[in-house]
Amino acid sequence: MREGLQEELDELCGGIQEEGRLTAHAVAEATRALVDWSVEAFEATLAAEVEVTQGYLLTEQRVESILARQAPVASDLRLVLAALHINRSVERAAHNAVRVAHLATPPPRRALVEEAVITDALRAMGERGAEMIRTAMDAFERRDANATRLLSTLDELVDRENEKIADTILAIDITDPELRQWASRMLFAGRWLERVGDHAVNVAERVTYLVTGEAMGRPGEGA
Amino acid sequence: MDAQSDSAEHQRPTGIHLDAAAVAHPAVGGSVAPMGRETVFDCQGLGVRYHGTRALRDVDLQIHSHAVTALIGPSGCGKSTFLRCLNRMNDLIPGAAVDGACLYHGENLYGPDIDAIEVRKRIGMVFQKPNPFPKSIYDNVAFGPRVLGMKDSLDDRVEQALRRAALWDEVKDRLKSGALGLSGGQQQRLCIARALAVEPDVILMDEPCSALDPISTAAIEDLMMTLKNDYTVVIVTHNMQQAARVADITAFFSVDQGETGPRTGVLIEVDATDRIFTKPANERTEAYVTGRFG
Numbered sequence: 001m002r003e004g005l006q007e008e009l010d011e012l013c014g015g016i017q018e019e020g021r022l023t024a025h026a027v028a029e030a031t032r033a034l035v036d037w038s039v040e041a042f043e044a045t046l047a048a049e050v051e052v053t054q055g056y057l058l059t060e061q062r063v064e065s066i067l068a069r070q071a072p073v074a075s076d077l078r079l080v081l082a083a084l085h086i087n088r089s090v091e092r093a094a095h096n097a098v099r100v101a102h103l104a105t106p107p108p109r110r111a112l113v114e115e116a117v118i119t120d121a122l123r124a125m126g127e128r129g130a131e132m133i134r135t136a137m138d139a140f141e142r143r144d145a146n147a148t149r150l151l152s153t154l155d156e157l158v159d160r161e162n163e164k165i166a167d168t169i170l171a172i173d174i175t176d177p178e179l180r181q182w183a184s185r186m187l188f189a190g191r192w193l194e195r196v197g198d199h200a201v202n203v204a205e206r207v208t209y210l211v212t213g214e215a216m217g218r219p220g221e222g223a
Numbered sequence: 224m225d226a227q228s229d230s231a232e233h234q235r236p237t238g239i240h241l242d243a244a245a246v247a248h249p250a251v252g253g254s255v256a257p258m259g260r261e262t263v264f265d266c267q268g269l270g271v272r273y274h275g276t277r278a279l280r281d282v283d284l285q286i287h288s289h290a291v292t293a294l295i296g297p298s299g300c301g302k303s304t305f306l307r308c309l310n311r312m313n314d315l316i317p318g319a320a321v322d323g324a325c326l327y328h329g330e331n332l333y334g335p336d337i338d339a340i341e342v343r344k345r346i347g348m349v350f351q352k353p354n355p356f357p358k359s360i361y362d363n364v365a366f367g368p369r370v371l372g373m374k375d376s377l378d379d380r381v382e383q384a385l386r387r388a389a390l391w392d393e394v395k396d397r398l399k400s401g402a403l404g405l406s407g408g409q410q411q412r413l414c415i416a417r418a419l420a421v422e423p424d425v426i427l428m429d430e431p432c433s434a435l436d437p438i439s440t441a442a443i444e445d446l447m448m449t450l451k452n453d454y455t456v457v458i459v460t461h462n463m464q465q466a467a468r469v470a471d472i473t474a475f476f477s478v479d480q481g482e483t484g485p486r487t488g489v490l491i492e493v494d495a496t497d498r499i500f501t502k503p504a505n506e507r508t509e510a511y512v513t514g515r516f517g
Contacts, residue, residue: 002514213502
């Protein structure tokens with residue numbers, strides 16, 4: 001029954017999964033561009049984000065069409081609403097990847113002990129962020145309402161790496177303007193990678209809503 | 224995409240641990256009983272048999288004042304049978320027998336001292352197909368009051384009923400014209416006015432829009448929203464979107480097919496309409512409202 005609607009919902013989810021795959025790739029490539037100064041990785045990040053943006057617009061169009069023509073209710077309605085939010089989170093995460101890639105710049109020539117600490121932390125954040133996006137999309141695929149807890153734990157690890165970067169940079173005696181510029185770029189890169197983790201948690205929360213019908217923060221529901 | 228920053232609503236303060244347990248065990252809101260509304264009907268174990276064959280069984284359902292309650296479900300699920308229990312219309316069907324309790328303001332509708340005519344005066348009914356009498360618009364509305372001896376200020380009574388049925392402005396200059404000259408939607412509103420003229424407490428509507436075009440349907444739906452301020456409204460509808468649009472409470476009926484026995488209507492779930500259409504508790508409700516039924 002309602003095979004037409006089911007086909008459209010499958011297509012909707014398939015499109016978002018592809019966006020998620022590309023976004024995870026963009027985050028990983030952006031991290032490589034940032035810490036390894038790879039031009040190829042920089043270009044791969046931008047290319048992936050262009051595709052994610054196209055997928056994002058197509059998904060929006062599909063949601064509009066399903067709402068207008070199929071009047072979905074109950075679990076179908078929750079899927080469409082969740083899809084709309086997940087689409088947005090994934091697209092924002094890909095956009096953050098591009099921001100990170102644009103911040104790629106070699107450090108000033110003098111070797112810094114701190115440089116290793118910072119780039120290691122950024123690499124860890126990027127790898128973790130890509131993994132979190134993949135985990136969140138997998139939860140969406142499997143309709144796993146419990147992924148929010150795991151992703152929140154991973155997000156705390158990402159946050160801690162980001163705090164480490166900030167603490168390290170603030171502890172450097174920055175009088176060298178070149179060093180100051182590099183350090184501030186790495187500070188921002190940490191900020192955007194930290195946001196990728198947040199977007200992955202947002203995706204998992206929407207999966208929880210999709211499965212349970214309960215959304216955190218609503219009046220009378222979970223805090 | 225544009226370079227807009229992540230909007231503030233998506234910003235997540237770092238270090239806050241999200242409580243997944245709060246999601247798994249949410250506070251449940253949306254009581255079925257609308258706040259501050261009294262119970263008009265309290266049905267307990269209500270069932271109906273036709274010539275001994277059970278058509279509906281064990282319905283426990285409360286209906287509250289100043290709300291629209293919609294009864295939905297597939298054909299043969301007993302929703303119209305249930306509706307007809309509420310004003311003893313089943314009495315008029317040969318071979319029909321009602322069991323269980325149906326309390327109206329606490330009083331057993333099927334008690335020995337209850338006058339079925341008085342019941343139908345206080346609990347009016349509107350049917351699927353508009354059925355005006357082949358008389359003038361005025362006489363249609365005045366019919367009930369005349370029969371019941373409510374003859375004082377009859378003109379005012381007719382005008383008030385037509386106004387409440389949102390028909391007055393369209394017919395005030397032709398009250399003596401034949402009712403059958405009205406459009407289908409107008410005829411249905413005339414039938415509602417006819418029911419309102421005897422000052423009922425409850426209006427029952429059995430698929431009141433299924434014979435109407437979308438514009439007339441919208442007019443009747445608007446009317447239901449107004450009527451619930453003064454009356455208790457119960458509708459049977461095949462149009463789930465109509466239930467979603469107009470009802471405060473939705474009750475889903477379905478059919479239990481015995482292995483050898485007959486098909487019997489049962490009440491599956493009743494809840495606030497927005498819960499029925501966003502997260503129904505019962506899988507059968509889910510299957511029906513999403514169209515995966517059958």
